[in-house]
Amino acid sequence: MPDLLEIARRRGFFWPAFEIYQGCSGFWEYGPVGALLKLRVEDFLRKALMDEGCMLFEGPVLTPQDPWVASGHMEFFTDFTIECQKCGEAYRADHLLEEKTGEKTEGMSLGELQKAIERAGIKCPKCGGKLGSVYDYNLMFRTEIGPGKRKVAGVLRPETAQVTYMPFKRLWELARKTLPFGVVQFGKSFRNEISPRKAIIRLREFSQAEAQFFLLPEMKNRHPGFKEVAERKIRCKPKGKGEKEIEVRGLKKLTSEWIAYWIAKCIEIFERMGIDRGRLVARQHEDGERAFYSSDTWDIEFISEIFGRIELVGISDRGDYDLKRHMELSGHDFRVDFQGKKVVPHVIEVAFGIDRPLFCLMESCLKQDGKRVFFSFPPNLAPYQLAVFPLVSRDGLPERAREVWMELKKQGWLAVYDEGFIGRLYYRQDEIGTPFCITIDHQTLKDDTVTIRNRDDQSQIRVKVSGLDEKLRSLFK
Known part of the structure; x- marks a missing residue:
């Protein structure tokens, strides 16, 4: 993983x-x-x-x-605690015993924990020093x-x-x-x-x-x-x-x-x-x-x-x-x-x-597909719903991409805008779990269509900007 x-x-x-x-x-x-x-x-x-x-x-x-x-809570909201007499590090006594010996501690009294720790010869994990007595610690x-x-x-x-x-x-x-x-x-x-x-x-x-x-x-x-x-x-x-x-x-x-x-x-x-x-x-x-x-x-x-x-x-x-x-x-x-x-x-x-x-x-x-790493969050749980990019940072694509991004925000979408090398942009959004990326390319300037890339299988479809909101809502159902 x-x-x-x-x-x-x-x-x-x-x-x-x-x-x-x-x-x-x-x-x-x-x-x-x-x-x-x-x-x-x-x-x-x-x-x-x-x-x-x-x-x-x-x-x-x-x-x-x-x-x-x-x-x-003032009386009973406590955990069993034990401290190192050398370095002063404190530990939860039952957790320490379980980690060092695998012994189950449910229902153990303070005295039983003390005897079990002594019997196992457990020392301070931090410095190797001697441990003191188990006591109740209010949280x-x-x-x-x-x-x-x-x-x-x-x-x-x-x-x-x-x-x-x-x-x-x-x-x-x-x-x-x-x-x-x-x-x-x-x-x-x-x-x-x-x-x-x-x-x-x-x-x-x-x-x-x-x-x-x-x-x-x-x-x-x-x-x-x-x-x-x-x-x-x-x-x-x-x-x-x-x-x-x-x-x-x-x-x-x-x-x-x-x-x-x-x-x-x-x-x-x-x-x-x-x-x-x-x-x-x-x-x-x-x-x-x-x-x-x-x-x-x-x-x-x-x-x-x-x-x-x-x-x-x-x-x-x-x-x-x-x-x-x-x-x-x-x-x-x-x-x-x-x-x-x-x-x-x-x-x-x-x-x-x-x-x-x-x-x-x-x-x-958290998933790994070859070298690609991504979070496959359900679309309604993903931090950002959409990401919008221009294919390249020239030829009027950033300007059109920003227009599409602003329109999506007006329609109620939580979308992030970014520019750069397209492969890295996809990789970045995959690693935060954004379910759909919308790319504005040179074809957009000809027929006003954009690509929608699916995070999980990387498939892409082309959609008219005028129908983008409707298509996205169907994908989020």
């Missing part, structure tokens, strides 16, 4: 942040092409989730500390809000979910006081990771799209769209068992109908996005691995040739834990009157990342 990370840096998808100051791990920047691709991924997910009935919501990324005391970024005596403890949110739960009563009213209903929030979250790595896979500042579905417990086995997905086959790994392929209807023996539906729907969304379905696995969390508030959690994972298993979305039954905890600490009543009784709704969460699906989309679509 071509070097995806090298292409990403060279062609303006993403690169490490703060490079002129020697960088800071866990922070990456999106270049002009990557920023467009990220917008495409977000827009695709936004439409997919709104098509499922979700309302949009946006809340602050900086919050007071109290909501996170209620949620349990919250903390700060202060306001000056002087009125300042309050603040945190950067580590997830969007809690910010969505706090205005639950307002959202319930906007949903016309019915259940179930869904709310999705797109935005940044922050986690002070111990050892961020793997490019944009593990970041300290990252983007999410987390959907919260509020419903009654008895509704969890009655999803209105389940019949639509029941016969689909998926690869899954139930807790305590190996991977197997089963029909979605078979998941009902392992989980609720709502979670089974969303496992199938997420796989469908990723496949339509352009991610290789054959590399997607639904994995159920083991009991010792699952978050304390969840009664059941499944991840959709992508099997990457570069970084191994990558979690793309987590689907969890959070019960009524979050709403009840906010009731207890805030004093606000989150019970609602529904079907003649007062209830605190339960929550099914579908928590997408943005950065990770973007990377897996790039890996899925």
Whole structure:
């Protein structure tokens, strides 16, 4: 496979942040092409989730500390950490043990990890020094809000979910006081990771799209769209068992109908996005691995040739834990009157990342045809829809090419204009995944036709400029 990370840096998808100051791990920047691709991924997910009935919501990324005391993050949002006593380098203890020995660490206690690391004789990977004791490390970024005596403890949110739960009563009213209903929030979250790595896979500042579905417990086995997905086959790994392929209807023996539906729907969304379905696995969390508030959690994972298993979305039954905890600490009543009784709704969460699906989309679509390298993004996901070139930079071709380019932009196309050696121009657009290139040549000046080059098979057709918009719209269907 071509070097995806090298292409990403060279062609303006993403690169490490703060490079002129020697960088800071866990922070990456999106270049002009990557920023467009990220917008495409977000827009695709936004439409997919709104098509499922979700309302949009946006809340602050900086919050007071109290909501996170209620949620349990201040106490439980920790990772096991171990430091080198010689150079001071910190490592996530469970990851270090798995990498060095292959031993599975799900459900291991702090003491068990300590003994396993000592038994394996693991030293600091950086300097070979002796490692210290394993300890709990809280991943919250903390700060202060306001000056002087009125300042309050603040945190950067580590997830969007809690910010969505706090205005639950307002959202319930906007949903016309019915259940179930869904709310999705797109935005940044922050986690002070111990050892961020793997490019944009593990970041300290990252983007999410987390959907919260509020419903009654008895509704969890009655999803209105389940019949639509029941016969689909998926690869899954139930807790305590190996991977197997089963029909979605078979998941009902392992989980609720709502979670089974969303496992199938997420796989469908990723496949339509352009991610290789054959590399997607639904994995159920083991009991010792699952978050304390969840009664059941499944991840959709992508099997990457570069970084191994990558979690793309987590689907969890959070019960009524979050709403009840906010009731207890805030004093606000989150019970609602529904079907003649007062209830605190339960929550099914579908928590997408943005950065990770973007990377897996790039890996899925990166192709090599001889010496030619290109991204075969679906046309509606490609950063640029079109590129317009003159065949040569003389004879009036650049002037006519610019006229065509301007007309396409007026018609709503996101197109880029460039000049130079035509082979290099095609190569450059292939490497950023532009699906169609339009070339203005000497024939254009005679009969006002242009060529449309297809990125994937390099085939070309000639079209009248007057019919260009109509033809392109048919190609994008």
